[in-house]
Structures are given as C-alpha cells and as structure tokens.
Amino acid sequence: MPFEYSAFPTLKTDRLVLRELSYADTEDLFSFRSDPVEQMYNTSPVKDLPETRALIEQLRTAYEKERAIHWAVTLKGEDRAIGLFGFNYWERFHRRAEIGYDLARPYHGRGLATEAATAMVRFGFEEMELNRIETETIADNHASVRLLRRLGFRLEGIRRGYSLEDDGTFHGSAIYALLREEHQP
Ligand SMILES: CC(C)(COP(=O)(O)OP(=O)(O)OC[C@H]1O[C@@H](n2cnc3c(N)ncnc32)[C@H](O)[C@@H]1OP(=O)(O)O)[C@@H](O)C(=O)NCCC(=O)NCCS
Known part of the structure; x- marks a missing residue:
C-alpha cells in the first residue's frame, strides 16, 4: 500500500532531518525565500513574514488535502529550517x-x-510507489541541473523561451524525469 498521509513522514539522512513544516519556521523560511539571488530561477521572492506564513499555510493545506508533501530541511541537532x-x-x-527543492544559500x-533529494526520491519510489518523478527547471539554473543529473534524472526536452525571469530575460525550461526502473538506491 502506498503512503497514506496517516502520520507525517520524517526522513533522516547522515546530516539532515527532513520534518514537517510548521508556522514556527516562518522567519527561517523568510530568510531564504526572500533572497533575490537564491530565488533568481525559482518562484518570485516572498515580500514579508505574512506572505511567508501564507505560503506555509498553503503547503500545509496541500498536505492535509493529500495533494502534496513538503519538508522543512534541518541540520541534525539544529532544528532550524x-x-x-x-x-x-x-x-x-x-x-x-513533481519534485521541488530550495536550500538557503549559506x-x-x-x-x-x-x-535531502536522495532521501525524497527513495521515499517517492519506495513509500509513494511512484513510477515517475519529474520536474521542470530553468535550463540555465546550473546548480539545479547538476543536482538532477547527480540523482540520475534524464533530460526529456526544453521548452524554449519559456519564462521571463527576474534577470529580465527569457529562459528555456528543461523537463527532467527519473523512472522507477532507472532508480539506483
Ligand atoms: C538547486 C540547489 C538546491 C542545489 O544546491 P547545491 O548546494 O548546488 O547542491 P548540493 O547540496 O547537492 O551540493 C553539490 C555541490 O557540493 C559539492 N560538495 C561539497 N561537499 C560535498 C559532499 N560532502 N557531498 C557531496 N557534494 C559535496 C559538490 O561537489 C557539488 O558541487 P558542484 O555543484 O559545483 O558540482 C540550490 O542551488 C538552490 O537552492 N537554488 C535555489 C532554488 C532553486 O533554484 N531551486 C530549483 C527550482 S527548479
């Protein structure tokens, strides 16, 4: 049986704990979601704490409605997102x-x-019983592309001139996916 949203699935790795996102994370989340450099090729930066809190509410509601799962990434022994x-x-x-990821710049x-993503991918194939994990990333987001390649994701195509980003230019959007049969735990 695939994961059924009965208890929040905390994930642990050598250095990290991926745990449920809570309203207590608002300030920590704000510090990196408002960083214009970090968010250059991600969603637009949040403006203030109320907007960050609303984002947390939206993600928690999506979990409650069994539509999505988001984790706060914390270092072991330091419970800060x-x-x-x-x-x-x-x-x-x-x-x-669809997988998404955003790590504070420091x-x-x-x-x-x-x-963190390796633990999520394993959870996706083993507990959610997924056949395919996909994502779309700005093709010029090189750190993101390197991360996906390290995880074994394959490029399926690029939507050219897809989005107008915060640097004021249009960028292609790269579609990547990893299939269950390609996954090497
Ligand atoms: C995408 C993102 C999460 C990648 O973060 P990252 O720090 O580059 O990725 P990792 O944590 O896996 O680190 C990998 C790098 O650390 C290096 N590294 C250092 N110590 C390491 C260790 N102990 N183990 C593994 N890698 C190590 C690797 O060599 C690698 O370097 P490289 O990318 O120059 O080849 C980050 O750039 C980010 O948060 N960006 C903003 C949000 C965003 O754009 N999200 C994507 C939306 S689609």
Whole structure:
C-alpha cells in the first residue's frame, strides 16, 4: 500500500532531518525565500513574514488535502529550517509526482541538497510507489541541473523561451524525469 498521509513522514539522512513544516519556521523560511539571488530561477521572492506564513499555510493545506508533501530541511541537532523540499503534486492514478527543492544559500555546495533529494526520491519510489518523478527547471539554473543529473534524472526536452525571469530575460525550461526502473538506491 502506498503512503497514506496517516502520520507525517520524517526522513533522516547522515546530516539532515527532513520534518514537517510548521508556522514556527516562518522567519527561517523568510530568510531564504526572500533572497533575490537564491530565488533568481525559482518562484518570485516572498515580500514579508505574512506572505511567508501564507505560503506555509498553503503547503500545509496541500498536505492535509493529500495533494502534496513538503519538508522543512534541518541540520541534525539544529532544528532550524535551512531548506524547503517537497513533492509539489502527486498524480496518484499515474503514479507520478513533481519534485521541488530550495536550500538557503549559506548551505550550498556541501552536498546537502543531494542528500535531502536522495532521501525524497527513495521515499517517492519506495513509500509513494511512484513510477515517475519529474520536474521542470530553468535550463540555465546550473546548480539545479547538476543536482538532477547527480540523482540520475534524464533530460526529456526544453521548452524554449519559456519564462521571463527576474534577470529580465527569457529562459528555456528543461523537463527532467527519473523512472522507477532507472532508480539506483
Ligand atoms: C538547486 C540547489 C538546491 C542545489 O544546491 P547545491 O548546494 O548546488 O547542491 P548540493 O547540496 O547537492 O551540493 C553539490 C555541490 O557540493 C559539492 N560538495 C561539497 N561537499 C560535498 C559532499 N560532502 N557531498 C557531496 N557534494 C559535496 C559538490 O561537489 C557539488 O558541487 P558542484 O555543484 O559545483 O558540482 C540550490 O542551488 C538552490 O537552492 N537554488 C535555489 C532554488 C532553486 O533554484 N531551486 C530549483 C527550482 S527548479
């Protein structure tokens, strides 16, 4: 039986705990979701704490309605949210879901995103019983593309000139996916 949303699925890795997102995370989330450099190729930066709280409410509601799962990424022993990772949607019938990830800038370049995403991907295939994990990333978001390739995702195509980003130019959007049969735990 696939995961049924009965209890929140906390995930642990060597250095991280991925736990339920709560309103107590508002300030920590604001600190990286409002960072214009970090959010350059992600969703637009949040403006203030109420907007951040509304984002948390939206993600918690999506979980309650069994449509998505988002985790606050924390370092073991330090219960502060340094990232927001999750499955943005879960198409149960087709057994596919979309992965999303955002790590605070001071924590980039240490392999932490790979560690968190690897745990999520394993959860997706083993507990959600997914057949396909997909995502779409700005093709020029090189750190994101490297992360996906490290995880084994394959490029399926690029939607050219797809979005007008915060740098004022149009960017292609790259579609990546990893299938169950390609996953190497
Ligand atoms: C996408 C994102 C999560 C990637 O973060 P990241 O820090 O580059 O990824 P990792 O944590 O896996 O770190 C990998 C890097 O750490 C290095 N590293 C250092 N120590 C390491 C260790 N112990 N283990 C593994 N890698 C290590 C790797 O060599 C790698 O470097 P490289 O990318 O130059 O090859 C980050 O750029 C981000 O949050 N961006 C903003 C949000 C965003 O754009 N999200 C995507 C929306 S589609």
